[in-house]
Amino acid sequence: MNAQAATAQLGVQQLQDLEPTLEEFEAAVVAGLSATQKTLPCKFFYDAAGSVLFDRICKLPEYYLTRTELRILDEQAPAIAALLGPQASLVEFGAGSASKVGLILSRLEQPFSYVPVDISRKHLLAGAAGVARAFPGLRIAPVCADYTQNFALPAAASAAPGALGGFFPGSTIGNFTHPEAAVFLARTREILGPGAVMIVGVDLQKEERVLNAAYDDAAGVTAEFNLNLLRRINRELGGNFRIGEFEHAARWNEAEGRVEMHLVSRGAQSVRIGNARFEFQAGESIHTENSYKYSIASFQALASDAGYVPAACWTDERQLFSVHALRVP
Numbered sequence: 001m002n003a004q005a006a007t008a009q010l011g012v013q014q015l016q017d018l019e020p021t022l023e024e025f026e027a028a029v030v031a032g033l034s035a036t037q038k039t040l041p042c043k044f045f046y047d048a049a050g051s052v053l054f055d056r057i058c059k060l061p062e063y064y065l066t067r068t069e070l071r072i073l074d075e076q077a078p079a080i081a082a083l084l085g086p087q088a089s090l091v092e093f094g095a096g097s098a099s100k101v102g103l104i105l106s107r108l109e110q111p112f113s114y115v116p117v118d119i120s121r122k123h124l125l126a127g128a129a130g131v132a133r134a135f136p137g138l139r140i141a142p143v144c145a146d147y148t149q150n151f152a153l154p155a156a157a158s159a160a161p162g163a164l165g166g167f168f169p170g171s172t173i174g175n176f177t178h179p180e181a182a183v184f185l186a187r188t189r190e191i192l193g194p195g196a197v198m199i200v201g202v203d204l205q206k207e208e209r210v211l212n213a214a215y216d217d218a219a220g221v222t223a224e225f226n227l228n229l230l231r232r233i234n235r236e237l238g239g240n241f242r243i244g245e246f247e248h249a250a251r252w253n254e255a256e257g258r259v260e261m262h263l264v265s266r267g268a269q270s271v272r273i274g275n276a277r278f279e280f281q282a283g284e285s286i287h288t289e290n291s292y293k294y295s296i297a298s299f300q301a302l303a304s305d306a307g308y309v310p311a312a313c314w315t316d317e318r319q320l321f322s323v324h325a326l327r328v329p
């Protein structure tokens with residue numbers, strides 16, 4: 001039985017499938033590797049293997065983000081449920097394995113539906129199935145889509161008698177530049193509509209040593225996650241990257257206020273992808289991800305610029321991570 005048939009058996013509604021095509025993936029890769037500073041979009045980290053590697057990252061001792069956010073959500077779930085009210089619908093952007101939403105769903109009064117949105121289809125369906133098992137009877141309508149593009153909310157969400165809630169945990173917002181984050185937030189505000197509440201997990205600025213370790217763990221899982229993007233290009237686009245000829249690097253960029261991940265070419269080399277060829281100098285990098293770190297005030301200012309009204313902000317005692325509630329006026 002395939003993943004979709006298995007989730008259907010659990011009562012999960014038909015997948016809305018807007019997964020980016022191979023042509024879109026190829027066009028993004030060729031454009032990124034043709035730039036002066038070579039880049040690859042981080043959204044393509046998440047094929048089935050990349051999503052599994054990300055879940056392993058979340059359990060690493062250096063990756064304080066997940067456990068800290070889970071603790072804040074656990075403590076504040078009653079307050080979040082009070083903001084949403086009865087018969088609400090939750091739309092989770094970048095749901096992945098949907099390991100955090102249960103904390104909120106279990107506190108909601110008669111939750112109406114759950115709409116997980118993710119670019120990684122297999123992982124999305126497995127996450128939806130997990131939520132279906134934990135919350136029998138809840139309407140679950142998964143959407144496989146790139147959330148930076150337009151998609152329609154399934155009827156399961158738009159028909160909710162109660163409020164619409166957005167949920168964007170994991171500090172995934174940090175993967176956007178500030179202007180991109182503002183565009184994304186404005187898009188979610190449009191999708192969710194007046195009266196909705198958006199819950200966003202945002203990592204906070206802190207010591208460089210702690211940040212660099214979180215993105216370059218001792219066990220090398222983040223390195224594997226980063227290198228998996230080259231494996232994916234080889235497999236799906238007929239590339240010939242020699243994986244051992246690239247090295248993972250994570251660097252705090254003080255001027256930009258972000259941790260950057262790169263794949264650094266160990267030597268001068270040439271790489272073919274389909275009919276295209278790319279030359280690398282020794283030490284030249286492909287910039288694969290940004291993780292911007294915010295202060296509470298700087299994130300609230302960004303959210304306000306995007307048309308939200310900050311309603312609440314919760315942190316842990318060490319101020320490592322923040323969870324924001326934003327209201328659509």
Ligand SMILES: C[S@@+](CC[C@H](N)C(=O)[O-])C[C@H]1O[C@@H](n2cnc3c(N)ncnc32)[C@H](O)[C@@H]1O
Binds near residue numbers: 051118171
């Ligand atoms: C940093 S992980 C966070 C996963 C999970 N929400 C958490 O908090 O642990 C980012 C998630 O967003 C998904 N994602 C990344 N870019 C995306 C995009 N442009 N559109 C849809 N999903 C995306 C990934 O597949 C992944 O599941």
